[in-house]
Amino acid sequence: MFSDILCVILFCTLHFIASSSELQPGMPNVCADQEMSMLGARQPCVQAFTRMVKVWKQGCNSHRWCMGYERRTAYYTVYRQVYNMDTHTVYKCCPGWRQDGKEMGCLHRVCSANTCFNGGQCAETGDKICQCPLGFKGTQCQYDVNECERDEGGCEGFCCNTIGSFYCKCPEGSRLGPDGRVCHDVNECEELNGGCQQTCVDTPGSHHCECNEGFRMHSDGRTCIAVNSCSVLNGGCEHKCVDTGNNNYKCECRKNYQLKRDGRHCEYTRVHCSCRPGFTLAADGKNCEGIEMEIVNSCEKINGGCSHHCEHTTNGPLCSCNHGYQLALDRKTYSDECVSGGACCRHFCRNYPGGYECSCRAGHRLNPDGCGCDDVDECLAETSGCEHDCVNTLGTYECFCELGFRLDQDQHSCIYLLFRKVPQLLQYTAALHSRYVSDEDDSDGGDREVEIQRGRRGELRLSSSIVCLDGSFGDDCSVSCEDCDHGVCSENRDQCECAAGWTGIICNKTCSQGTYGPACNSLCRCQNGGSCDPVTGKCVCPPGVQGLLCEDGCPRGHFGMHCRRKCNCPNNGHCHRLYGGCLCSPGLYGRLCHLCEYQ
Known part of the structure; x- marks a missing residue:
């Protein structure tokens, strides 16, 4: 009896020791997993079969016994092999851990080729599985380090975190220093005078424009406009200068004078007297005397010369206009606000029955007053498309490239320049000139005065003169003979000689309207609004005009005999x-x- 009890205790102890090395839930780094197994077993199956057997029977006809057959059924048992799928829970070491010997759990880390992420390496020593590169953290280097969380990454401006790294940015008006962290102020006035027409004032992180005495700042913040055009040398007018509002003015002449084509000077006009129909001029050349004549309807012939309505009176035809029109100065034909000067439009005027409508040139937008035109700052609106720098001007804008680049043919993109030698600028001079010089201005001493007047009104432009060395040329000595597009280099290799239909420093611009031929040096002779083919100079006539030089027809807006x-x-x-x-x-x-x- 005692020996049986001892055997049971020994069996239980051995079983406990054997099971203690197996992984159990709750042990360190032990994970549950589901396993499937297939179990085979013998399944009994009862089969039956029937057969006929011979038997002796009594009372068979005349015989007492006879041989007969009976159906007998027999049963037997057979076995077949069947299989069942069994799912059970097993406990294994979690990924990245292993069990060493008979330890109570998985206490040792495992590192393989796919364990560490983002360039991490398996740690050979220490408690870490992976040794992470700068910018990453985590047991498997799976997390990014946000360097901007601590002291903005050392950036003076803004810190921008990236995957595995970061970079610094500076506010507008400053740029990063060589260390990539400190911001230095940019002096915008050093380049193209900051886009200012007159004075550029640099401020920390920005700049602004100022105007000289007698001028005020335009709404674009860059252009200067004369405060009162007539207050500066009478606006250049010979007689009277009249302010028309919105800083505009016009010149007028005294009685018996009329304004010349230059819009500023006046010329004397002789006065000729005439009489109304039914009267004749007296011998003194001033008074009118009545004449006897047969009374006829003055409106019968060509409607009395009236464009619209004609009413016969004793003094001749009395003309009137349809609604929305008004009589011209001849009191017969009609005129509209756009022609008569009654419209307030600054740029363009479009008449329609009962009124008119103003519009502006390209690069301008209509003022809320419906009359004036304000410059559109394409650079500020980010519609210029300039790749590097943009400078706004009245009605348009211009793209510029940073040092080491030149402007591409599209006048927006910048192309990197690979200089064989650094271009040398020998001389740079700048002067202010009038932007608008009429071809019809007098060639006497008054031109100089007008030039000064326009300069004081702010009608200025910046012109430059550059002398280049080493076979380079252009405004900034950034181009050479290899850059000539539609042309060949000159004998002195200091300019591009453009083919017919092309112009520009590198022959990449087509001829402007009115010019044609090599380098666009020939003037178009087409009449009545015709335009030249930029290569051959052949005239392309507008609708309704014919002829080799478009001479058979009328200019835009006119028709009839003598147009x-x-x-x-x-x-x-x-x-x-x-x-x-x-x-x-x-x-x-x-x-x-x-x-x-x-x-």
Whole structure:
């Protein structure tokens, strides 16, 4: 009896020792996993079969016994092999851990080729599995380090975190120093005078423009406008200077004088007297005397010369206009606000029955007053498309490239320059000149005075003179003969000689309207609004105009004999040279050419 009890205790102890090395839930770094196994077993199956056996039977006919057959069924047992899927829970070391010997759990880390992320390496010593590179952390280097959380990464401006690293940014108006962390102020006035027309004032992180005495700042913050144009040397007018508002002015002449084509000087005009119909000029050349004549309807012949309505009176035809029109100075034909000068439009004026509408040149937008035009700062609106720098000007803008780059043919992109030798600038001079010099200005001493007047009004432009060395040329000595696009280099290798139809420093610009031929040096002789082919100079005539030089026709807005009658076409458009019907330009259609095919 005692021996049996001893055997049971010994068996239980051995079983406990054997099971203690197995992994159990709750042990360090032990994870549960589901395993599937297939179990086979013998399954009994009872089968039956039937057969006929011979038997002796009694009472068979005349015999007492006879041989017969009976059906007998027999049963037997057979076995077949069946399989069942069994799912059970097993406990293993979690990924990255292993069990050494009979330890109570998984206490040792495991590192393989795919254990560490983001360039981490398996740690050979210490408690860490992976040795992480700068910018990453975690047991497997799986987390990014946000360097900006601590002291903004040492950046003086802004710290920008990236995956595995970071970088510093500076506020607008300053740039990073060589250490990549400290910000230094940028003096915007050093480059192109900061875009200012007159004075540029640099401030920490920014700059602003100022104007000289007698000028005020335009809404673009860069251009200077004369405070009162007439207050500066009478606006350049010979007689009277009249301010028209919005810092505009015009010149007028005294009685018996009329304004010359230059818009500033006046010339004397002789006065000739004439009489109304039914009267004749007296011998003194001033008074009118009545004449006897047969009373006829003065409106019968060519409608009395009236454009719209004619009413016969004793003094002759009395003309009137349809609604929305007014009589011109001849008191017969009609005029509109745009022609008569009654419109307030600063740039363009479009008349329609009952009123008119103002519009502006490209690069300007209509002022809320419906009359004036304000410059659009394409650089501020980020619509310029300049790759590097943008400088706004009145009505347009211009792109510039940083040092070491030059402007591409599209005048927006910048191309890196690989200099064989650094270009040397021998001399740079700048002077202020008038932006608008009329071809019709007098060539006497008054030109100099007008030039000074315009300079004081702020109508200035910056011109430069640069002398280049080592076969380079251009405004900044950044181009050479290899850059000539549609042309060849000159004999002295100091400029590009452009082919027909091309111009510009590197022959990358087509001829402007009115010029053609090699380097666009030939002037177009086309008449009546015709334009030249930039290569051959052949005239391309507008609608309704014909001839080798477009001489057979009328200029825009006129028709009839001697082209004296005015068309009623929108935007002063072309009309048939005989009948006055509106002729639409390409892309427009409709009775008044007011519909666009591309809308």
